[in-house]
Amino acid sequence: MVDYHVHLENGPYTLEWLSLFIETGAKRGLKGIGFVEHGHRFLEARGIVDNSWADDQCTQRTEDFVNLVSRAKEQGYPVEILLGVEMDFIPGKEERIAAFLKGYPWDFVLGSVxxxxxxxxxxxxxxxxxxxxxxxxxxxxxLVKDMADTGLYDIAAHFDLVKVNGQRPPGIAVEEMEEVIGAVRAVARAGMAVEVSSAGLRKPVGEVYPSLEILRLIRSMEIPIVFSSDAHHPGDVGASFDDLATHVRSAGYEIHQRIWA
Known part of the structure; x- marks a missing residue:
């Protein structure tokens, strides 16, 4: 299995720090790890997420992150290393997002809202x-639909993140909402994959992203999936992937699909 969503932001951009994530992943039987960083942390993407919180987070050079992960690819680690970025979709910033993404050799781009x-x-x-x-x-x-419609992203991250703190609209099945169906259709049109993430199990909602009902809708449109932990610390790499396997099989998938080399 491959974990497509692993962040390095809580430590230095060094092979020593990165190796701690690889060590955990290898122990959990992973075949690959996709290292990503939030786009708003990069100086070259400053202003795409335009608020004071993002400005305070914007401290890293993209080149430093890219060079670190590129070096890691050459180290002979027991898991394959992939270079990714998690890029927020911000309406009206599509040209800036496209220009930023074009400047680096990403193996994949996570789209998030x-x-x-x-x-x-x-x-x-x-x-x-x-x-x-x-x-x-x-x-x-x-917003998820509009993100997919840009054609700038490869994977839709934490598809129903909005449930993170456990709140749900009363009196309606979320998977039947017109907006949810529209978002899934847009992902299918764009040829994107959907991330199945264990991160929600570590949040107040206590659930996988996306819900089983939404994942069944995604499966009905033959959209490929990838696994992720959204790890920000070494111990979370590949976390609860057995639970993810059960989740996706319950939705009708055989297993997650590896769709990038």
Whole structure:
């Protein structure tokens, strides 16, 4: 198995730090690890996510990250190394996103939605009033659809991230929402894969991303999937992948598909 979503941001850009993630992955039987960084952390992408929080996070040179992962590919590690980036979709910034992505030899690009304008969608402890939940869900999945429609991304990350703190719209099945179906169709049209992520198991929602019901919808449109942990610390690499295997089989998949070399 390959873990397509592993961040290095909580340590230095060194082979010593990266090797700790590889050690965990190898112990858990991984065949590959996709190292990524949030695009907003790179100086060359400053202003794509345009708020003071992102500005404070923007401290790294893209070249340093790319060079580190490229060096790691040459070290003969027991797992294959892939170079990726997690790039937020921000409406109106498509040209800047495209220009940034074009400048580096990514093996894959994760597309994610964390913001509705200046409003965060997944901050710890963030809770909406009951009458706000459905509009927030609708907006989130419209943004996921718009992200896929750009054609700039390879993998849709944590597809139903909006549920992270455990809130759901009352009186409606999320997988039946017009906006959810539209987002899945857009991913299919774009030829993207969907990430099946164990990160939600470590969040208040306590569930895999995406839900089983949404994953069945994704399966019905024959969309490929990849596994991920969204690890930010070495111990989380490949976490709960047995649970992911059970989850995807319950949705009708044989196993996750490796779709990039």
């Amino acid at each position: 964390h913001w509705d304008g200046q409003n965060p969608l997944d901050w710890p402890g963030l809770l909406w009033r009951e009458d706000e939940i459905l509009p927030v869900y609708r907006k989130y999945f419209r």
